[in-house]
Amino acid sequence: MEKLLDVENVSISFIQYTQGLNQRDLKVITDLTLDVSEGEILAVLGSSGSGKSLLAHAILGILPENANLNGKIKYKGKELSQKDKEEIRGKDIALIPQSVNFLDPLMKISDQAIGHTENDEEKKDKKTKQREIFQHYNLGPEVDEMYPFQLSGGMARRVLV
Incomplete structure (x- = not known):
């Protein structure tokens, strides 16, 4: 093998x-x-x-x-x-954490997934990519504007993947 x-x-x-x-x-x-x-x-x-x-x-x-x-x-x-x-990362190998404490409770999900950006163009590109990935994991657009406490455990783990 x-x-x-x-x-x-x-x-x-x-x-x-x-x-x-x-x-x-x-x-x-x-x-x-x-x-x-x-x-x-x-x-x-x-x-x-x-x-x-x-x-x-x-x-x-x-x-x-x-x-x-x-x-x-x-x-x-x-x-x-x-x-x-x-x-x-996230394509061939993914980490599914036991705990969802990696999510910042004070930040919207989309902002956490995108991370730091240098300018509006980079933010737009990253937002497009983030939306594609979330859609792949059956996370609708409404998830982008949610905070971690609003997610189910399964949704939070899919966000972290």
Whole structure:
């Protein structure tokens, strides 16, 4: 069976400041290797804070800026660059979070999905793309103007996908 996803010797750490400007390297994931073949189901288990979501974020290319990632992540035999991760995110690989706490309760759904824009033209382009994606997940135009508390759990998860 062909490997669909291959994670090789992945380590993720963060620079942590202690007592003023003293720094230490906080290792969260160290030398993790796993692979998933086509048709295989993989469960990643661990206690809270053990790095499960961090691993998913590394695969999807959505690690925080202060994260240090080492190792290789391959999809269908190709090592993924950040651009590759952005292209497959939500199309070939998606994260469906258990919690919907990632949504800002004070922002409309469309604004969160679009994110920061530099100008009106970019906002219009992103809005068009956001609407296409939402339509694909059966989220009507009324969802764009809603706040997270107005969504059902299933709708919120589809927004996050």
